[in-house]
Every structure is written in structure tokens, then in C-alpha cells.
Amino acid sequence: MTSAVAAALARIGERDPALHAFTEVRHEEALAEERAARGLPLAGLPFAVKGPAGLRSYAARRLVAAGAVPVGTTSVPGPGTPWQTWGQGAHGRTVNPWRADRTPGGSSAGSAVAVAAGMVELATGSDGAGSVRIPAAWCGVFGLRTTAGLLPSPDRTGLASPGVLASSAARAETYLRHVLDGYAPRPPRLPVPAAYSPDLGFASVEPEVAGVTRAAVDRLVAAGVIRLVQDPVTLLDPADAWTAVRGGSPTPATRALRAAGDRALDAFFGRTPLLLTPVTPNPPHGHEGPGNVYSTALTWAFNLSGHPAASVPAGFTPDGCPTGLQLVTARGTDAELLGIACAVECVLPPPGPPRPPG
Structure with a gap:
């Protein structure tokens, strides 16, 4: 064998x-x-x-x-x-x-x-x-x-x-x-209260991506996995703050930008345990590059804030490309996040391997 x-x-x-x-x-x-x-x-x-x-x-x-x-x-x-x-x-x-x-x-x-x-x-x-x-x-x-x-x-x-x-x-x-030392599974109590933000208040998301992720959220609601709550998440674009930290040259303005994001997210997770967004504002780009689009627009805020975040397959755009739904929870709740993701994939199962190219 x-x-x-x-x-x-x-x-x-x-x-x-x-x-x-x-x-x-x-x-x-x-x-x-x-x-x-x-x-x-x-x-x-x-x-x-x-x-x-x-x-x-x-x-x-x-x-x-x-x-x-x-x-x-x-x-x-x-x-x-x-x-x-x-x-x-x-x-x-x-x-x-x-x-x-x-x-x-x-x-x-x-x-x-x-x-x-x-x-x-x-x-x-x-x-x-x-x-x-x-x-x-x-x-x-x-x-x-x-x-x-x-x-x-x-x-x-x-x-x-x-x-x-x-x-x-x-x-x-x-x-x-x-x-992870001390890890223990944390199955969620369903439905999980969750807010869906298509753009975090600042990003420009392409309609085909927004449509796939919104349809995925609707399926999760219909299946009783999540319960949508009206808790808008409005952040400032974190690009300047991330770039300054990455380059080792934060300024008072970029420190203030990062702190404002932390305050907004801490307040949100104090009320609501789960945030849902698209992972990217765009589908996969060609090998020549993304142009002027930041594919990181909806992800790097959580690198600055330190929150755990996951991508689960949400479906395909009309051009045949996969799209991800981002799940974010409070800091230190990695086991809870994984438990929610397991419940999500019962409704949104992974697509499995594609046919080999050729």
C-alpha cells in the first residue's frame, strides 16, 4: 500500500x-x-x-x-x-x-x-x-x-x-x-451574531466580488449559522499606517490612524463577536499585476490591530475565479474563530481540487 x-x-x-x-x-x-x-x-x-x-x-x-x-x-x-x-x-x-x-x-x-x-x-x-x-x-x-x-x-x-x-x-x-499550546476546540452556539461589512467603510469592492460574498452571507443566515446584526464597521483606510509600520517610520499621524482603527474594532468586538467582509476587493488579477488596486485593502487593517482572521471559500465570480469570505473575531479567540469556520463550511463547503490545466 x-x-x-x-x-x-x-x-x-x-x-x-x-x-x-x-x-x-x-x-x-x-x-x-x-x-x-x-x-x-x-x-x-x-x-x-x-x-x-x-x-x-x-x-x-x-x-x-x-x-x-x-x-x-x-x-x-x-x-x-x-x-x-x-x-x-x-x-x-x-x-x-x-x-x-x-x-x-x-x-x-x-x-x-x-x-x-x-x-x-x-x-x-x-x-x-x-x-x-x-x-x-x-x-x-x-x-x-x-x-x-x-x-x-x-x-x-x-x-x-x-x-x-x-x-x-x-x-x-x-x-x-x-x-498552539493549550488549544481546545470551541464549537460555536448557533446562530452566531455577526455584522457584514462589504467595504469596511472605505474600500471600493468590485460588484462581482461583492455579489458572491453577499450571497454567501445570505446562505449562512438562511441555514441558521449566523444572525445578522446592524452594527456598521467604519474604518479609515489603513494603508498609510501599515506602510509606516512596515517601513519602521511611523509618524504622529500614522500612529493616530492606527489607534483610531484599534478603538473602532475594540468597540465593535465588545458588542458583536463576528465580523464578515470580502477578503479582497477584486478577483485574482493577471500575472502582469493588480494595477492601482490594493488587493490588501480589506485585510491589512487586522494585521495592524492584531486580530485573528480567516478566509473561507465563498463561491466563484462569473469568470471562474474563487472568492473568499473573511471571518474576524476578537484577539485571542482563534479556537472560537476556527469553530465558527467549521460551522460555516457545512453550508459553504470547499470546492475541492480543480481539473488539472491543459
Whole structure:
């Protein structure tokens, strides 16, 4: 019988030449590590790691200690552009498995593609502006960025939090259970009171994206998973504050902008446990770039504020591209967020791997 790691390596060999999700595949090492992991809790579970430093990340080391086996490192953006919603594999640019003429998102590009194409069910990521949630949304998989400070940040600014990309929210629980000390499932009491904001008060969201995410919210209401409350969330555009923090040069104006966002979100979560938004204002763009659109417009506010946030597949735009619904909860409620996501995907099931391109 073919082992789980051998099967994953075979799928990578079959599918990755067209997708370029991986920068390195660990054939012999992974098979040897699978044999050595017998008897451990995650014995032989294949997973992928983000980027060249992925094997050294805290999350990867915790998963390996539990017996999971990293089968390869996945693509991240290369040099040469100011936008980071793309990836560069070992043999070419990483393509979206649903439409090869579109980007998969980034910077956890290859991790999202590896999961979406069914090469692995779990991959590590990190999210400093939306780098887990955006590729999860555009590839039709589940993505979670954890509360800031809950796990060691790969970024000196603290904007980036470790995260996971997975074939489902239920599969992502494997990650939290073994990476986060003291994790315990928190099934929600349904319906969960939630507010839906299509634009956070400032973003310009393309109609096809807004339509898919609003339809997903309506399905959740009809199924009794959420109860919509009228609690508008109006933020100021956080772009200047994020850029200043990332560049290490905050000013009094950008500090005030960040503080205003924190106050607004703290007040909201003091009243309402769940915020829903589109993940991105736009569908996946072409490989030439997003133009003047900030794909991060609806995600990076929560990197500044430190809240946990997830992307669940919401459906497809008319051009055949996946769209994500963003779920945000109070700081430190990662287990509750994952429990809500599991309930959501009972109504909005993940689409599963697309047909291979060609």
C-alpha cells in the first residue's frame, strides 16, 4: 500500500510541472522521515512549508515533532515588483489552479496552490498584510492568520503572524492542535451574531466580488449559522499606517490612524463577536499585476490591530475565479474563530481540487 507521503510526492510530480507551486521537493528526506515518525500523533502526515525558511519556522518544527512530514518548500514572490500577490516556483511563475492566466495570490502563493491542487492537505504560511488570506481566497481553500503575538512572528514589526492553508477548516484544526499550546476546540452556539461589512467603510469592492460574498452571507443566515446584526464597521483606510509600520517610520499621524482603527474594532468586538467582509476587493488579477488596486485593502487593517482572521471559500465570480469570505473575531479567540469556520463550511463547503490545466 502506498504511504501518505509517497502519494503526496506522486501528486506533486504529476501536478506541479504545470503549476510551479514548489521551489524544492524533499523526496528521499521525506520518505525517511515518514519511517522515523511511526507511532507519533501525526505519523506520516504530509505538509508543505512556505518559502526557503519554512522548515525552520516555529510551526513547522512543532508539526515535525508530532510526526508530520514536510514534503517540500513552496513558492513566494521573487524580486522586481512592489506587489506581492504572486509566486515564483523552481521552474516558473506560480499559476492559479483555477485559471492559469491569473495569479494565485501571495505571498503564501505556493502553499495555497499546493493545497488547492490536492498535492497536500496542509501548508504553513505567514500573513503580514493578507499573505495567507488572499491566496486562500483566490485558490478556493481555507486560510487562517493567528492572533498577533500568539505564536512567534517572522517579522520584526510584528505585522506578520503565522498561519495555515488547508483543504478545510476541519483540517486546519490539525495545525492549531499541535502548534498552539493549550488549544481546545470551541464549537460555536448557533446562530452566531455577526455584522457584514462589504467595504469596511472605505474600500471600493468590485460588484462581482461583492455579489458572491453577499450571497454567501445570505446562505449562512438562511441555514441558521449566523444572525445578522446592524452594527456598521467604519474604518479609515489603513494603508498609510501599515506602510509606516512596515517601513519602521511611523509618524504622529500614522500612529493616530492606527489607534483610531484599534478603538473602532475594540468597540465593535465588545458588542458583536463576528465580523464578515470580502477578503479582497477584486478577483485574482493577471500575472502582469493588480494595477492601482490594493488587493490588501480589506485585510491589512487586522494585521495592524492584531486580530485573528480567516478566509473561507465563498463561491466563484462569473469568470471562474474563487472568492473568499473573511471571518474576524476578537484577539485571542482563534479556537472560537476556527469553530465558527467549521460551522460555516457545512453550508459553504470547499470546492475541492480543480481539473488539472491543459
